[in-house]
Amino acid sequence: MSEPRAPHEIATVACIGAGVIGGGWAAYFLSRGLAVRAWDPGPGAGDRLRRTVDAAWPALTELGLAPGADPQAITLHPTAAEAVAGADFVQESAPEDLELKRSLLAELAAAAGPGVVVASSTSGFPMSDMAVAAADPSALVVGHPFNPPYLIPLVEVVGGRDSAPWAVDAAAAFYRHIGKSVIEMTRELPGFIANRLQEAIWREALHMVAAGEATPEEIDRSITDGPGLRWPVHGPCLTFHLAGGEGGMAHMLDHFGPSLKAPWTRLDAPELTPGLRDDMVAGAGRSAGGRPMAELVAERDRAVIAVRRAVAAARAAGDRA
Known part of the structure; x- marks a missing residue:
């Protein structure tokens, strides 16, 4: 060796x-x-x-x-x-x-x-x-x-x-x-993790533009002024953990799980098996690190405000340049 x-x-x-x-x-x-x-x-x-x-x-x-x-x-x-x-x-x-x-x-x-x-x-x-x-x-x-x-x-x-x-x-x-x-990563995966997630959004965006359902400008703003503000803080999985309120990921999956079959994307949704549900709940718990929901919410809110202010300041500086 x-x-x-x-x-x-x-x-x-x-x-x-x-x-x-x-x-x-x-x-x-x-x-x-x-x-x-x-x-x-x-x-x-x-x-x-x-x-x-x-x-x-x-x-x-x-x-x-x-x-x-x-x-x-x-x-x-x-x-x-x-x-x-x-x-x-x-x-x-x-x-x-x-x-x-x-x-x-x-x-x-x-x-x-x-x-x-x-x-x-x-x-x-x-x-x-x-x-x-x-x-x-x-x-x-x-x-x-x-x-x-x-x-x-x-x-x-x-x-x-x-x-x-x-x-x-x-x-x-x-x-x-x-x-x-x-x-x-513990195993090979074509496109790895981040590119697969990015590609999923990109393909759905192309579908919407091709079908006349949204413009590129609307798609960009839907991310920059929407979920994109939360992702630098908690990422999509911990974001959905917070969406479940005090019940966390478990409540979110139990309540919104059926919507996985709704036609909200051209991608096929995986079957929400008990094993997948338990893996998501356990993973959200590890990401939360034992912190109470109120602490996670406060962290998110502070960071989103900071991101918004930083982006606004960068844009203003560009306009002055």
Whole structure:
């Protein structure tokens, strides 16, 4: 078994692919005081990467830079293998082309040193499908960010069929160490968690526009001025827990469960079995952390007010600019 790099021992990250995602990752790694070795075969990749880092740096500065953070601590290399040489962690962000991912990840796995994790930013491919060409896929994992990676904290981490447990754990530990919010998934799922939820809203929105039921403007406002204000605080599951009042998730499911069969979406609803009900109730309880409903409501209300004020202030500042 390879001995993985401890999170605090990682000083250099190879960013393979310097587009929107790869460039955003590079900016974030730099802001955490890390050095970046980059590779991208596209014309003008170096200039494009420099522009991405420069554009992200004011926001990263406002969020707070790590000691020693240097936007110039980045080097561009002529091959992927050279970029990976000497790197303590590898973040692959190539285009979403399965055959390209397979060949590139095989090359990166071969070039990476012992104990170096190679994480893919793929937005939907399972690692089991991407790792088939690698001679040794044990260090290959998914480290799926949300765009832009320098600003959105979420990273979903999951291994493939042949990923070593140490690699999954090491990737999750590293991302947490540099300030990311990590979901360490226990099983592969195409699209992972966040993209599947986002895609469900997106497809329903397209259905409504196509049928003349709503405009894009109405759909956007229905989220920004509606449930979107609550989600940064509690997310959809804990939001529905609060919707049940003192009875919480159990009351909400028992009372509104039949509406799952109402034609409110083009998606088929799952059967609300006793097992699913119990899982949702138990999960809401864990998310609540034993806090009483009144405390959760007060937390939500404070945060929603803060979000509304912050958004309004950002819009006003934009209007003055």
